[in-house]
Amino acid sequence: GTNGVESLDYEVIENYAYREEQAQRGRLFVIYQVAVKWFFALLIGVGTGLAAVFINISVENFAGWKFELTFKIIQHSYFAGFILYVLFNLVLVFSSVYIVTQFAPAAAGSGIPEIKGYLNGVEIHGILFFRTLIGKIFGSIGSVGGGLALGKEGPLVHTGACIASLLGQGGSKKYHLNSRWLQVFKSDRDQRDLVTCGCAAGVAAAFRAPVGGVLFALEEVTSWWRSQLMWRVFFTSAIVAVVVRTAMGWCRSGKCGHFGSGGFIIWDISDGQEDYSFQELLPMAVIGVIGGLLGALFNQLTLYVTYWRQNYLHKRGNRVKIIEACIISVLTSIISFGLPLLRRCSPCPEADPTAGIECPRPPGMYGNYVKFYCRNDREYNDLATIFFNTQDDAIRNLFSAKTVHEFSAPSLLSFLVMFYTLAVVTYGTAVPAGQFVPGIMIGSTYGRLVGMFVVKFYHKPNIEEGTYALLGAASFLGGSMRMTVSLCVIMVEITNNLKLLPLIMLVLLISKAVGDAFNEGIYEEQARLRGIPLLESRPKYRMRKMTAREACGNQKVVSLPRIVKVSDLVSILHSNKHNGFPVIDHARNGETLVIGLALRSHLLVLLQTKEDFQHSPLPCDTQSGTGIIRHHFTEFVKPASSRGLSIEDIHLNSDDLEMYIDLAPILNPSPYVVPEDMSLTKVYNLFRQLGLRHIFVVPRASRVIGLITRKDLLIEE
């Protein structure tokens, strides 16, 4: 296909080799297979959990050292501190972009659109390679640690998916890390189930939100879902939670440096506002509308930025990509260091011993009220509190309750504008980048702004600005990503305040509705831009009036006879790029009969191995069964980390070209068919719901052999 996009086959190809294999399976093998599935779910959970811990430890330590050092140096010289800060960031970002451009180009970006595409049925070349995994892990340490306006959550989802996929093929062949006995799963379908688990594990690890992970996998990424799978996905998420929690418990005593200080709940606001009055619903709705508008704008702007990058900037090679990332890094450093310098410090509020919040915060710690470029000792810089800080800590400060009037409106506004711009500009640079945390940053800033006005005008003691910040965060994510249930659960799990659930729901509903009026969600938009052909769950309205035949246009079907001459086959495969060919045979009475579908990849295997070549153009007897199945069904399995065979790779001598092949043993004998005048809506549903790759459009049948109803399918085991 074009630009490395290829469809997957979620349908089971029931050819003779497969049936043979099925027949030979003992009860024991089935049990073994189920056990391996669960074992893999466990491994995916452990692997993703450990990857997340590793990334977190690295990022938090790099960022921790950076700020510790900088704060130490600016005691003496702001200029020296500034230089150190810029260089530190630059080195990290450079290493990230270097790894990505030189070693793992598929690791750039968030990866979620690609994974979405994979689970929808199209594979993008390179997206699940071992090198992509490595690039993703180390690249995101650099890009997040280097203080860019991006997050590590999207990359973690991709990481989980890579781990799952690599496990599924039994390790990476290229790096000789594979093992034969793990290669139980051979179909695209099993592979896809594992990747679904990996996605959920990624979200569960990124947000320490196991239920949110399951829902994310369900709502956002998978196009096809079975309830048996839910159970396994759930297990994987639970494992991730246990692994991360255990690691954090182990790190608590300071063994891991700066890591683990935040606790299992990332931004705990369980001490925040629990109640709300009807009056407050209005400002909350306003937050929803703002979220929808800003989110849709964000999607649109990033679309333009990515389009420009894709078609102009990044065409000029890796050097440009590296320079670009470095420029953005320096820019980000300058703004985040410089802007707070311009801001006048505010005096600390009167100490409130019950809240336990010190002002200014003690040096070398996390917390509110950062002292930065202040003359007076009991002063703090509100802009530095959010800007000159890691994103995690900034969000914690924005969400914090009991800190009324900490931030001033001008600070929040200037931060909002600057950070929004940075996030848009950073989007699409050649580093691993997630949109969750920047989205939360943006959202919580305007949320807190609205909260300040509410506090000012409503004069109620129980209103917390932090709660509004949380709602703002939810609204921006809703307006940009257009998720509902999963986002809601993730927000609750990361903040540990269940009582705000109805409010989060409300805000999300509004922001999604507003956003939907303008464009699609960011993942869909990006997928479209990258040429990933996603099939939505809903058929298009136009399809109601079209029939299956109309959808085929006036295509001339390229089909194969059952016994095909090798030279003919080669020339057919050369003459087009189709991946599936109907196979037509002649019945005894001379009529033609469609006997199945042959996949290009299977035909290529036949041509390569040459085992099936025969001298006579007569069918081998499929009834007797002897000597037909020369292939084990695993031979037909496409290796996940390579492009598979191509017709150009196959070289046959002139003797070979004169031989024949009987296609009967390898073809899929019963692809799904639709009558020519079925409406396209129905065809679409069939295609999409069952995860198909090819459907035959056939003439109306001449008779009905039988009718299958529910009763016929109620077969007891």
Place this chain on the structure above:
Amino acid sequence: GTNGVESLDYEVIENYAYREEQAQRGRLFVIYQVAVKWFFALLIGVGTGLAAVFINISVENFAGWKFELTFKIIQHSYFAGFILYVLFNLVLVFSSVYIVTQFAPAAAGSGIPEIKGYLNGVEIHGILFFRTLIGKIFGSIGSVGGGLALGKEGPLVHTGACIASLLGQGGSKKYHLNSRWLQVFKSDRDQRDLVTCGCAAGVAAAFRAPVGGVLFALEEVTSWWRSQLMWRVFFTSAIVAVVVRTAMGWCRSGKCGHFGSGGFIIWDISDGQEDYSFQELLPMAVIGVIGGLLGALFNQLTLYVTYWRQNYLHKRGNRVKIIEACIISVLTSIISFGLPLLRRCSPCPEADPTAGIECPRPPGMYGNYVKFYCRNDREYNDLATIFFNTQDDAIRNLFSAKTVHEFSAPSLLSFLVMFYTLAVVTYGTAVPAGQFVPGIMIGSTYGRLVGMFVVKFYHKPNIEEGTYALLGAASFLGGSMRMTVSLCVIMVEITNNLKLLPLIMLVLLISKAVGDAFNEGIYEEQARLRGIPLLESRPKYRMRKMTAREACGNQKVVSLPRIVKVSDLVSILHSNKHNGFPVIDHARNGETLVIGLALRSHLLVLLQTKEDFQHSPLPCDTQSGTGIIRHHFTEFVKPASSRGLSIEDIHLNSDDLEMYIDLAPILNPSPYVVPEDMSLTKVYNLFRQLGLRHIFVVPRASRVIGLITRKDLLIEE
């Protein structure tokens, strides 16, 4: 079909009437329809929320008065108090069983298996009637208020589904509560989407757990799911949460009697244990195993009990049902009053002012340490604390933290045995009955027992018995209902302690796995017993080796010609009970051609209206389009609250019988077809995933007209 079970048609019948209707639709009508869908989602939320509030107010007030009065009277005479208690319960239970047996027989039981069946594709007669709704609401007030060992959660799900279904058909025709302009939704499919919303609303209202509601609808009841629907279901749940919360806020000042004292979170244990050590995982796993065993045993016992009731006891008529319920009521009263009398009181623990728990609890209030039949003033009866109490309060006491050593092992054990027995015996009486709350009772009892041992042996200060009670509850529900994600979220939402999530997950995984080794979940078992033919999501293993033709057996297909003589049609409809008939026509060249599927219900409409009768056996011209569509497509819609037409209802004179009908305008021109040798696994997936009712098995096609791939379906609007 047998015992009132009939299949639903989730497929859109694209006959001429439907196409006509589609063609006439303006853009405005589509917008109107979408708006109505959302409006209905809102109404379902409001309706279910209000129903839940009404049920809760009634139940809590009845129960409150009952215990208040009884406690007052036993100050003077235990015997008089006992009589009052028994009578009060008896009256409530009698009214419940009377309503159900005389007025709404379909309201008996939990209703979840039936709703599951409906969403799987089979309708059970009467399950969504208006009278069932009324019976369910008032019946469950009686049965729950009357202190039986059952809950109101299952019935609330059914209530939500009824409300949704009634809205969908624009009110109840029978009771003249319908309105024409609301009748926008005419297909089984739209109806089903509404019922899905209703289910989620029911759970959201029952547990005040909106996310749990969405997940329950997704995981447990629906067989078929679209992501667009999720969004609407989510909205409904959010509305329910807002309605219930608002009502509770309004009631807080005591306007609603005993209602609303518990707060929005039913059993808040956010002050409970937050941390756990690895040592504790062992007893927690033990809880999981116990839950799996007891849950599976519960399913098996209730299966026997229901089987016996269904086949012997309840065949003897309503009188027996009423007597049975009354006997069980008296028995329950005697045990719950009498057993605590036998138990010696324990001295109160030393007062702990920080915990804020008084011992014994002040009269007329809720709380731990109930004083019942104690001689000493500073004594309490631990058995009465759980047994002589509403289930809600008992669970609150069992879950409560900071009350170590409140319960003694013998009390908990004897309660466990008695309550388990009562729950099994009560299951299947002719009253609305849920299994959630009894399950939580049972589970939390043995959970607390295990917790007591852990506290005793591990000597750790931070272990709470209440946490173990919660885990026990989760394990029993997991072992009985076999839900995973939704149950987990519900448990978290009702207890407001997110940090226990991984533990709940672990326990659930174990108990479900253990339970699955013995039998199926309670809803599946009950559905099977009631003859509801559920299609599981996974095809049976045997199907891999079967073909579509084998599934049809040697059935002789009953088909119709395009132009059928009325007398022939009538005799065909009389001669069998099939609901779908292939229609065969002759092409110009004399070959036969399958032109579609005619549904019995549509044929009956034709026979009844007689509008299409014609004298000549010649086809009307479908191309010109004039005069063919004599029916509006709504005429073919089966009324949801009646059995629809039957061939016995149709009376034709001899002139009519000599006429002809052209079936072309009313038939479904493109039912899904499968080639005869497709494996049954694939057929099953097609049938199940697309929610079909009929599939034609046809001979292999003679040629392929076209091939549809992903590219052909990427049509822009």
